[in-house]
Amino acid sequence: MDERLLGILADSFPKILLPGLMVTIPLTVLAFSLAMAIAVAAALVQFARVPVLTQLCRFYIWVFRGTPLLVQLFVVFFGMPRIGITIEPFPAAVIVFSLNEGAYCAEIVRAALESVPAGQLEAGYCAGMSYLQTMRRIILPQAMRTAFPSLSNSLIAMVKDTSLASNITVTEMFMATRTIVAATWEPLALYIEVGLVYLLFSTVLTKLQSIGEKKLGAYQRQEG
Amino acid sequence: MLEVKNVKKSFGALEVLKGVDLTVNKGDVVAILGPSGSGKTTLLRCINFLETADQGTLIFDGEEFQLGRVPKRDIARLRKKTAFVFQSYNLFLNKTALQNVTEGLIIARKMPKAQAEEAGRRALAKVGLSDRWDYYPGQLSGGQQQRVAIARAMAAEPEIIYFDEPTSALDPELTGEVLTVMRQLADEGMTMLVVTHELSFARTVSSHTVFMEGGVVVESGPSKEVFGHPREARTRAFLQMEEAGQRTTRSDFL
Numbered sequence: 001m002d003e004r005l006l007g008i009l010a011d012s013f014p015k016i017l018l019p020g021l022m023v024t025i026p027l028t029v030l031a032f033s034l035a036m037a038i039a040v041a042a043a044l045v046q047f048a049r050v051p052v053l054t055q056l057c058r059f060y061i062w063v064f065r066g067t068p069l070l071v072q073l074f075v076v077f078f079g080m081p082r083i084g085i086t087i088e089p090f091p092a093a094v095i096v097f098s099l100n101e102g103a104y105c106a107e108i109v110r111a112a113l114e115s116v117p118a119g120q121l122e123a124g125y126c127a128g129m130s131y132l133q134t135m136r137r138i139i140l141p142q143a144m145r146t147a148f149p150s151l152s153n154s155l156i157a158m159v160k161d162t163s164l165a166s167n168i169t170v171t172e173m174f175m176a177t178r179t180i181v182a183a184t185w186e187p188l189a190l191y192i193e194v195g196l197v198y199l200l201f202s203t204v205l206t207k208l209q210s211i212g213e214k215k216l217g218a219y220q221r222q223e224g
Numbered sequence: 225m226l227e228v229k230n231v232k233k234s235f236g237a238l239e240v241l242k243g244v245d246l247t248v249n250k251g252d253v254v255a256i257l258g259p260s261g262s263g264k265t266t267l268l269r270c271i272n273f274l275e276t277a278d279q280g281t282l283i284f285d286g287e288e289f290q291l292g293r294v295p296k297r298d299i300a301r302l303r304k305k306t307a308f309v310f311q312s313y314n315l316f317l318n319k320t321a322l323q324n325v326t327e328g329l330i331i332a333r334k335m336p337k338a339q340a341e342e343a344g345r346r347a348l349a350k351v352g353l354s355d356r357w358d359y360y361p362g363q364l365s366g367g368q369q370q371r372v373a374i375a376r377a378m379a380a381e382p383e384i385i386y387f388d389e390p391t392s393a394l395d396p397e398l399t400g401e402v403l404t405v406m407r408q409l410a411d412e413g414m415t416m417l418v419v420t421h422e423l424s425f426a427r428t429v430s431s432h433t434v435f436m437e438g439g440v441v442v443e444s445g446p447s448k449e450v451f452g453h454p455r456e457a458r459t460r461a462f463l464q465m466e467e468a469g470q471r472t473t474r475s476d477f478l
């Protein structure tokens with residue numbers, strides 16, 4: 001490897017990492033938090049079979065799981081201004097990522113809720129608790145424990161998918177890398193470099209996932 | 225204190241309860257016997273509103289309700305006066321033994337946490353599980369789980385506890401510890417309605433025995449009479465069959 005290339009890699013590293021820390025991670029954290037709120041709400045509505053809202057949730061999930069993320073980004077960022085709704089790139093990305101991720105996670109949470117034995121809800125009733133009290137204290141915590149590994153996987157997938165936001169001019173890590181490539185013409189080294197940064201992020205999340213699973217799994221440990 | 229009249233319940237075309245009457249007085253221990261499929265579980269579930277009966281009257285503490293259209297508010301109020309012990313324990317899997325006992329006290333009955341924990345520890349001590357208070361259900365044996373479930377039931381100081389075959393899911397060597405706890409509870413004067421296959425428990429602990437078959441009560445009366453001089457041929461046949469079976473398969477705990 002020649003000195004010039006090493007220089008470019010060293011120079012570009014902070015220029016890639018910085019948008020990673022300042023854009024990719026905040027985008028992921030914000031969108032995933034919103035996605036969780038959407039997912040839990042949509043899953044609970046379906047679990048309780050709330051009329052009308054259940055159908056609305058099914059429709060929402062059907063649309064967002066059935067169309068490409070990139071198309072959704074383009075519709076919101078490039079399409080909406082046509083009907084007078086102009087959204088800045090970053091908020092547009094947050095909206096689309098949270099809706100898209102929310103649709104997938106809603107299915108994960110719903111399946112997890114349904115896997116909780118029916119006897120748990122009945123035991124809550126017989127202990128004098130209401131439906132909502134039992135859901136909040138007994139059923140949802142158990143479901144979230146079940147859903148945790150799948151939700152973690154979705155989060156890790158989403159960190160990488162945020163690179164698509166470069167297509168709607170969000171200056172996240174991948175966008176930053178493309179800019180440097182255009183100036184230096186070292187695509188191979190630079191794209192590998194940004195790939196390694198994504199790998200670093202994913203690895204940290206995977207570590208956090210296994211720590212989280214250990215903590216949450218306490219009650220599932222069997223004796224002997 | 226508890227009376228049900230003419231309880232009917234069908235699942236689709238299958239008529240499971242065909243007009244069941246039952247009375248439980250304060251301090252009574254009433255055993256419900258009967259072959260599998262006779263509707264015993266369904267009856268208990270209808271009485272505690274886990275199933276909605278098609279028809280029937282429930283009188284609880286002198287208050288009369290038409291089963292099938294009891295307002296939610298009344299259901300919630302009645303459930304706080306009762307407790308249920310399930311065949312499959314149904315302990316809250318994400319809660320420790322102590323939390324299983326205190327959860328309903330704190331959340332449903334709004335008892336201060338310290339007071340609930342004291343009541344919880346007392347209840348666990350009574351079922352002999354003081355040292356397991358911080359174990360999760362998955363770390364306890366079936367017999368221990370059922371004893372926690374009984375502690376959960378009695379800590380709420382209900383007016384009556386319903387038991388649905390509390391020992392049927394247990395290995396034979398673990399039924400004794402659960403029956404002992406139930407007997408102790410009966411001795412303390414707790415009102416209990418117990419669906420069971422344990423004839424010796426019904427004979428020696430329950431004050432009254434009800435024999436159900438095919439969705440109707442075939443015979444009921446003081447346990448001494450039902451066991452000593454069964455009036456109905458079907459009761460006699462059932463008791464003989466069960467006794468023959470249990471002598472060979474189960475050791476008598478009493």
Ligand SMILES: Nc1ncnc2c1ncn2[C@@H]1O[C@H](COP(=O)(O)OP(=O)(O)O)[C@@H](O)[C@H]1O
Nearest residue numbers: 235238240258259260261262263264265266267
């Ligand atoms: N939720 C249900 N749906 C349909 N059939 C049921 C349901 N619960 C019970 N049954 C039927 O009702 C009958 C009585 O059941 P059950 O009350 O559990 O009897 P037991 O407790 O005396 O064994 C059985 O034939 C059973 O298959």
Ligand SMILES: [Mg+2]
Nearest residue numbers: 264265266389
């Ligand atoms: Mg049964």
